[in-house]
Amino acid sequence: MQPMIEVNNVSMRFRMANDRINSIKEYMVQLLRGKMKYKEFEALKNVSFNVQRGEVVGLIGHNGAGKSTTLKVISGVLQPSEGNVIVRGNIAPMLELGSGFDYDMTGKENIFLNGAILGYSEEFLNSKYDEIVAFSEVGEFINVPLRNYSSGMITRLAFSIATVIEPEILIVDEVLSVGDATFQKKSHARMMELMHGGTTVLFVSHNMKQIRNMCSRVVWLENGQVQMFGETESVCAAYENYKR
Amino acid sequence: MDMKKSRKLLAVLAACYWALVLLIYLVAGEQFHYTAVKSEALSPSSVIGEIVDGVAVTQRLTLPAETTQGLELMVGTYGRTNQGTMHLTLADLDGKTIAYKELDISSFADGTYVPVVFDEPVQLQVETQFLLTITTEGCDHGNAVTLYCGNSVNAGRFDIAQSIEAEELYIIGNQTGMGKLCVKINSIRTLSFYKTYWVVVAVLFVMAAAICVVWWRRALQGKTNPLVSVCTLYSRYDFLLRQLVSREFNKKYKRSVLGVTWSFFNPLLTMLVQYIVFSKLFHSNVPNYPVYLLTGVVFMQFYTTAVSTGMNAITGNASLIKKVYMPKYIYPLSRIISSLINFLISLIPLLLVILITKTPIRPSMLLLVFDILCMLGFVAGMVMLMTTAMTFFQDTQFIWSVLSVMWTYLTPIFYPETIIPTKLLPIYHMNPMYQYIKFARTCIIDGISPEPISYLWCILTSAVVLLLGVLVFKKCQSKFVLHL
Numbered sequence: 001m002q003p004m005i006e007v008n009n010v011s012m013r014f015r016m017a018n019d020r021i022n023s024i025k026e027y028m029v030q031l032l033r034g035k036m037k038y039k040e041f042e043a044l045k046n047v048s049f050n051v052q053r054g055e056v057v058g059l060i061g062h063n064g065a066g067k068s069t070t071l072k073v074i075s076g077v078l079q080p081s082e083g084n085v086i087v088r089g090n091i092a093p094m095l096e097l098g099s100g101f102d103y104d105m106t107g108k109e110n111i112f113l114n115g116a117i118l119g120y121s122e123e124f125l126n127s128k129y130d131e132i133v134a135f136s137e138v139g140e141f142i143n144v145p146l147r148n149y150s151s152g153m154i155t156r157l158a159f160s161i162a163t164v165i166e167p168e169i170l171i172v173d174e175v176l177s178v179g180d181a182t183f184q185k186k187s188h189a190r191m192m193e194l195m196h197g198g199t200t201v202l203f204v205s206h207n208m209k210q211i212r213n214m215c216s217r218v219v220w221l222e223n224g225q226v227q228m229f230g231e232t233e234s235v236c237a238a239y240e241n242y243k244r
Numbered sequence: 245m246d247m248k249k250s251r252k253l254l255a256v257l258a259a260c261y262w263a264l265v266l267l268i269y270l271v272a273g274e275q276f277h278y279t280a281v282k283s284e285a286l287s288p289s290s291v292i293g294e295i296v297d298g299v300a301v302t303q304r305l306t307l308p309a310e311t312t313q314g315l316e317l318m319v320g321t322y323g324r325t326n327q328g329t330m331h332l333t334l335a336d337l338d339g340k341t342i343a344y345k346e347l348d349i350s351s352f353a354d355g356t357y358v359p360v361v362f363d364e365p366v367q368l369q370v371e372t373q374f375l376l377t378i379t380t381e382g383c384d385h386g387n388a389v390t391l392y393c394g395n396s397v398n399a400g401r402f403d404i405a406q407s408i409e410a411e412e413l414y415i416i417g418n419q420t421g422m423g424k425l426c427v428k429i430n431s432i433r434t435l436s437f438y439k440t441y442w443v444v445v446a447v448l449f450v451m452a453a454a455i456c457v458v459w460w461r462r463a464l465q466g467k468t469n470p471l472v473s474v475c476t477l478y479s480r481y482d483f484l485l486r487q488l489v490s491r492e493f494n495k496k497y498k499r500s501v502l503g504v505t506w507s508f509f510n511p512l513l514t515m516l517v518q519y520i521v522f523s524k525l526f527h528s529n530v531p532n533y534p535v536y537l538l539t540g541v542v543f544m545q546f547y548t549t550a551v552s553t554g555m556n557a558i559t560g561n562a563s564l565i566k567k568v569y570m571p572k573y574i575y576p577l578s579r580i581i582s583s584l585i586n587f588l589i590s591l592i593p594l595l596l597v598i599l600i601t602k603t604p605i606r607p608s609m610l611l612l613v614f615d616i617l618c619m620l621g622f623v624a625g626m627v628m629l630m631t632t633a634m635t636f637f638q639d640t641q642f643i644w645s646v647l648s649v650m651w652t653y654l655t656p657i658f659y660p661e662t663i664i665p666t667k668l669l670p671i672y673h674m675n676p677m678y679q680y681i682k683f684a685r686t687c688i689i690d691g692i693s694p695e696p697i698s699y700l701w702c703i704l705t706s707a708v709v710l711l712l713g714v715l716v717f718k719k720c721q722s723k724f725v726l727h728l
Contacts, residue, residue, distance in 0.1 A: 078568030
């Protein structure tokens with residue numbers, strides 16, 4: 001069986017100009033002075049791994065190791081400088097909850113807008129609308145513009161929209177628990193339900209307990225390179241040793 | 245790929261194409277077969293003296309087009325009523341008579357052009373020279389008319405002297421005059437375009453259909469091609485597109501009391517202000533000035549607002565682009581569509597003004613569909629170009645704010661086209677917005693279809709700019725996220 005996600009020798013380089021040039025005048029000045037020097041920054045170096053169907057794979061590593069960049073390359077937001085990524089299935093990108101929210105629009109309008117951004121169809125959203133509202137517990141606030149919501153309500157609504165579907169591939173960047181203690185429990189339960197429901201999951205976490213509980217395999221990134229890729233226990237142990 | 249949805253999309257596109265083709269053919273009709281060519285006369289400066297019996301006036305003229313229906317002569321009556329008959333003879337340079345006409349002198353009014361319509365149109369090759377001979381019968385001194393002559397052309401407020409070759413000067417009796425008679429020649433040019441219209445249209449359709457069939461078969465084999473990607477994108481993202489458009493549209497008027505009605509009032513009020521200011525200046529020169537003005541205002545406003553909102557499509561959605569993958573073209577496209585809806589709403593006040601000014605509603609107004617489609621292509625191309633430029637250089641928004649004002653003033657919106665210096669006309673013609681606005685005005689005010697060349701210009705400018713915009717956007721889109 002072919003893997004759901006294949007990451008083949010992916011390198012990601014960013015150009016870091018002395019100062020980011022974003023005006024024509026600056027561009028011309030820099031060009032004339034011959035100072036168009038770019039410092040290259042390699043966020044990912046030759047990263048390869050794959051995720052099988054129905055598998056839960058964790059991404060661990062220190063801050064700046066390239067975890068978020070990897071997720072962005074897989075979800076298509078960034079084009080890799082070298083190498084390629086093959087994804088077989090629909091991705092529900094949950095890189096940041098509620099990134100498509102518009103604060104001038106009501107909760108109801110935002111459910112449809114955000115749902116559309118996540119790639120849901122109209123019929124699906126209509127049928128799941130009540131479920132989303134109920135799960136988010138925003139109640140009568142659903143017809144109020146988002147700017148009047150509390151921050152907890154916004155994250156709850158975002159979580160409810162993002163997890164109402166059972167996607168083929170779920171990409172999660174540390175969004176496992178949001179809201180207050182009761183909602184955290186609920187959201188955690190929902191995540192577990194998704195992960196055990198046959199969905200392929202790729203997720204980033206710093207919580208080693210969570211990783212050990214959920215993942216079948218783990219990718220350990222260090223300075224943009226794959227330090228280790230394998231069974232959860234061995235990678236986690238090595239990572240914890242390295243940290244010390 | 246969603247086969248059913250794509251088939252529907254293709255069928256709708258084909259139907260639209262043929263509907264438009266048929267519409268243009270039915271409405272354009274005569275304008276596709278003929279175009280009127282009128283040679284302009286010199287500006288009258290003096291009279292040539294009384295034309296009495298026995299005196300012949302001759303003038304050599306050149307035909308502007310192959311079919312000539314008649315002439316117009318500027319006559320003078322010395323402020324009195326004269327009796328008699330005027331004989332006009334058209335002869336070729338060998339002396340063979342081509343056309344002949346008699347005019348009743350008593351009906352002449354001083355200083356006006358007298359129309360002379362031949363019994364049968366004269367068919368001659370273009371640029372043929374011929375002699376116009378004028379004699380009178382029953383006229384003597386004190387009871388005779390005269391003709392005006394001139395040696396300069398009118399150019400706005402000034403007259404520019406023309407050098408006239410010796411054989412082109414008029415001759416009265418046996419004296420050679422100092423200028424040329426003021427004569428206008430009314431001709432029509434037969435256009436061969438209508439013969440090829442159906443051929444061109446059919447060939448284009450067959451070509452498009454053939455490409456689609458080839459792509460379709462390849463799609464069935466599972467290979468990717470532009471048709472597949474367009475159809476997949478359409479079937480997958482049409483809901484998202486609708487959501488984004490409605491957001492764009494609702495947000496614009498979200499906190500205003502009058503809401504969408506502003507789309508309606510805005511052009512109307514702009515027109516009213518400009519009407520009050522400029523009607524004194526240009527009113528007499530332009531027939532149906534309110535409609536002339538509002539057409540320009542509505543079209544130009546669509547263009548400037550669509551580009552200024554559309555160019556922020558990428559930078560304004562930075563938070564989304566950095567987080568979620570979707571085709572980037574969706575962002576500018578949603579803004580273009582919401583601007584288009586606004587534009588369509590602002591056509592309602594235009595219709596109101598058309599009704600109020602009692603401009604006759606004619607089928608030619610249906611040709612606006614073609615015009616608007618072409619303008620839409622141009623606007624979409626410009627939005628793509630500007631939003632790409634804007635992502636890399638934030639200066640673009642400031643450049644555009646100056647450029648849009650310049651563009652508005654350089655397009656004849658509130659001033660008549662006649663005040664444009666003749667020398668600069670070719671440059672004006674290169675302005676696509678001028679083409680679209682002129683097209684619309686011809687359809688609405690004159691009630692006829694523009695000439696085929698206008699159609700060509702509209703399609704060409706629109707296609708070139710759209711293609712350029714799409715290509716540039718496509719080439720740069722993967723780099724957008726690095727510059728946000």
